[in-house]
Amino acid sequence: MTTGSTSTSEIRTYKGQERALRADRLGTAGLLLSVLAATAPLMVVAGVMPTTFGVMGIVGQPLLFVVLGVVLALFSVGYAEMSRHVHNAGAFYAYISRGLGGTAGSGAALVALVAYSALQVGVYGIFGFEVSGLFATYLDTEVAWWIPALAAVLLVGALGWLKIDLNARVLGVLLIVEVALVVIFDIGAVADPSKEGLSLHAFNPETLTGAGLGTALCFCVAAFLGFEQAPVYAEETSRPQVVVARVMFLAVGFVAVFFALSSWALTVAAGPSGIVAAAQKQSAGLLFFLTENSLGTTFTDVLHVLFVTGMFAALLSFHNVVARYAFAMGREGLLPAAFGRTNNASGAPGTGSLLQTVISVVVVVAFAVTDSGPNGDPTAPVLHLFTWMGNIGALGVILLMAVASLAVIVFFARRGAARAQAWRLAASAAAGIALLVIAVYTVKDFDVLVGSGPGSALSWVLPGIIALAAVTGLVQGAVLRARRPEAHARIGLGNEAFQLDKAAEHAVSR
Numbered sequence: 001m002t003t004g005s006t007s008t009s010e011i012r013t014y015k016g017q018e019r020a021l022r023a024d025r026l027g028t029a030g031l032l033l034s035v036l037a038a039t040a041p042l043m044v045v046a047g048v049m050p051t052t053f054g055v056m057g058i059v060g061q062p063l064l065f066v067v068l069g070v071v072l073a074l075f076s077v078g079y080a081e082m083s084r085h086v087h088n089a090g091a092f093y094a095y096i097s098r099g100l101g102g103t104a105g106s107g108a109a110l111v112a113l114v115a116y117s118a119l120q121v122g123v124y125g126i127f128g129f130e131v132s133g134l135f136a137t138y139l140d141t142e143v144a145w146w147i148p149a150l151a152a153v154l155l156v157g158a159l160g161w162l163k164i165d166l167n168a169r170v171l172g173v174l175l176i177v178e179v180a181l182v183v184i185f186d187i188g189a190v191a192d193p194s195k196e197g198l199s200l201h202a203f204n205p206e207t208l209t210g211a212g213l214g215t216a217l218c219f220c221v222a223a224f225l226g227f228e229q230a231p232v233y234a235e236e237t238s239r240p241q242v243v244v245a246r247v248m249f250l251a252v253g254f255v256a257v258f259f260a261l262s263s264w265a266l267t268v269a270a271g272p273s274g275i276v277a278a279a280q281k282q283s284a285g286l287l288f289f290l291t292e293n294s295l296g297t298t299f300t301d302v303l304h305v306l307f308v309t310g311m312f313a314a315l316l317s318f319h320n321v322v323a324r325y326a327f328a329m330g331r332e333g334l335l336p337a338a339f340g341r342t343n344n345a346s347g348a349p350g351t352g353s354l355l356q357t358v359i360s361v362v363v364v365v366a367f368a369v370t371d372s373g374p375n376g377d378p379t380a381p382v383l384h385l386f387t388w389m390g391n392i393g394a395l396g397v398i399l400l401m402a403v404a405s406l407a408v409i410v411f412f413a414r415r416g417a418a419r420a421q422a423w424r425l426a427a428s429a430a431a432g433i434a435l436l437v438i439a440v441y442t443v444k445d446f447d448v449l450v451g452s453g454p455g456s457a458l459s460w461v462l463p464g465i466i467a468l469a470a471v472t473g474l475v476q477g478a479v480l481r482a483r484r485p486e487a488h489a490r491i492g493l494g495n496e497a498f499q500l501d502k503a504a505e506h507a508v509s510r
Contacts, residue, residue: 026237031230031247033172038226038321039255040123040314042178042307045185045262047126048223050286054279055448056216059272060207062264064220067208069256071434072224075401076252078408078428080245081421083231085411087240088328088494091231092400097492099407099414105491106477107470108400109334113325114469115396117356119225120318121363122389124149127311128364129382134304145382146368152312153364156319157357161343161350174313178306179258185287185303186265188294194271201272202264214441215448221438222394223259226317227251228401232324235494269294319356326352328494333487334476363389384450388462391442391449396466398439405432 026034052061079095088094092112097105128149135143159170190198201207230247234240269290270278282289292300327349330339343350367385405428412421442449447459480488 026233026243028243028246028250030169030172031233031237031243032250033175034233034317034320035226035229035247035251036254037171037175037313038229038317039223039251040310041175041182041258041262042303042310043123043126043314044223044259045182045266046287046303046307047284048219049259049263049266050279050282050284052216052219053266053275053286054283056212056219057276058208058212058216059267059275060202060204061216061220062202062260062267063205063208064216065223065256065260065263066203068217068221068224069252069260071431072221072227072252072256073249074427075405075431075435076227076245076248078424078431079228079231079401079404080248081424082404082408082411083234083244083248084241086231086492086494087234088231088492091229091234091325092404093325094328094492094494095231095404095411096400096407099409099411100403102488102491103474103477103481104403104407106334106480107473108403109325109329109491110469110473110476111396111466112400113322113329114465115393115400116318116322116325117359117393118389118396118465119393120315120322120356121360122386122393123311123315123318124152124360124364125367125382125385125389127152127308127315130304130308130311134308137304138301144368144371146364146371149364149368150361152315153357153360156312156315157353157360159316160319160323160353160357161348171313171317174309178310178313181299181303181306182258182262184299185291185295186262189265189269189290192294193268194274196268196271196273198268199272200264202267202275215445217438218391218394218442218445218449220259221398222390224252224255225394225397227255228397229317229321232321266290319353322356323349323352326355331494332491333480333484334473334491387450388458391446392462392465395439395442395446395463396469398435398442399466399470402432402435402439405429405435 049061052058052064058064082095082098086094086098093105093109096108125145128145128147131148131152132143132145135141135148193199227248230244230251234244237243266286267275270286278289279286288300288303291303326335326339327342328340329335330337330341330351332340339349339351339355341351342348363385367382371382373382408428409425409432412418412425418425443463446452446463447454447456450458450462452458477488477491480491
């Protein structure tokens with residue numbers, strides 16, 4: 001795919017540079033910052049953790065992050081090994097295609113596109129609400145939530161057209177600042193604990209009991225989402241066979257340790273016996289309540305602002321991932337060919353970026369039109385946009401990870417490498433089973449996750465979106481297999497498919 005006169009920093013195909021993502025844009029640091037930005041550390045500490053403490057009543061949340069870190073590290077063992085063999089912006093669906101066939105890959109492709117799109121669009125709801133709150137608090141100005149949300153859509157869309165290394169720098173700065181602020185809170189909590197002192201009670205296995213455990217698992221696993229995106233950038237990464245695997249393990253390790261310590265710091269600041277009650281009373285304001293008492297008003301004000309910039313970083317990170325999935329699908333015939341092209345100037349998947357921008361505008365406008373509440377009202381559809389879309393996306397990614405675990409096993413078994421890869425395949429099997437259990441809990445407790453109440457149609461309609469995407473993708477794959485078997489055979493091949501085209505054209509010319 002390269003010639004002797006072509007720079008090794010580019011991937012060229014005989015169809016032209018616009019059909020390939022630019023190589024060597026990201027190193028270890030840039031890729032790590034890009035994927036970690038999707039985890040939105042401050043949003044997790046300020047939003048997910050208080051909800052898990054307050055709604056589910058699980059004091060042992062720090063231990064839960066450790067357990068999930070182990071499960072996702074096991075998943076990464078096989079997933080990372082797969083990344084050494086397959087370099088494709090389609091990541092999940094490319095891996096599933098290689099292991100379980102093109103039809104399964106087609107189903108996975110549409111699920112991935114819908115899931116990551118939902119994750120990104122959902123954040124616009126809470127982003128708009130928080131920015132609206134900042135205007136009201138500091139500028140005494142009322143601004144409807146959808147105005148800053150749409151402004152963010154346009155800004156993210158513009159950045160999505162630029163070089164990925166520039167995006168990585170933006171994400172890196174925002175991520176480092178918000179992580180630093182959370183670390184300051186953690187240090188402050190340890191230095192000035194509640195009357196119960198530096199209690200390690202939250203790491204006691206006995207704290208992981210109660211009816212809310214399954215739902216807490218769903219909330220906490222969503223906090224990890226981002227690490228699995230590393231293979232999406234494989235084509236734009238220097239030495240992808242080394243860097244992608246390294247970044248996945250670094251990301252899982254960082255997230256597990258960082259969130260375990262930060263959730264423990266919350267229990268130290270409020271006291272293990274008082275953390276549930278405090279979370280129920282303060283809700284998403286718990287972190288800001290604790291910092292104002294211990295670190296002062298100025299620090300808390302800065303934290304509010306960085307809470308918003310952290311969400312913006314997550315928006316940009318998810319946008320980049322959706323754009324690359326759309327690019328990979330367009331390149332392989334699962335979307336119109338126009339999506340399989342990149343910008344001449346930046347090498348970014350511009351059409352895929354535009355697609356996600358349009359989807360975001362449509363969804364935000366739809367929720368804005370149905371919003372009859374006053375400015376500053378945190379009720380439907382502002383928080384519905386966040387909770388509904390976020391949980392749809394999380395369910396989709398959890399299922400993709402479970403299926404990918406199976407695909408890894410089949411991929412190496414079919415190539416006669418099962419014995420050589422035995423321990424990796426065992427790790428994938430264990431992770432796949434654990435992820436399926438979490439997926440079952442997610443569907444079972446979906447009414448709690450989205451706050452719809454028992455018996456609500458939303459408890460099956462919203463998960464049904466992922467099921468519909470999977471079925472639609474499978475049907476598309478089956479149709480391709482029957483009508484265009486040559487296109488079906490190329491699902492998941494990425495740039496390798498061009499070599500098949502070239503060989504076919506050469507055979508015809510002879």
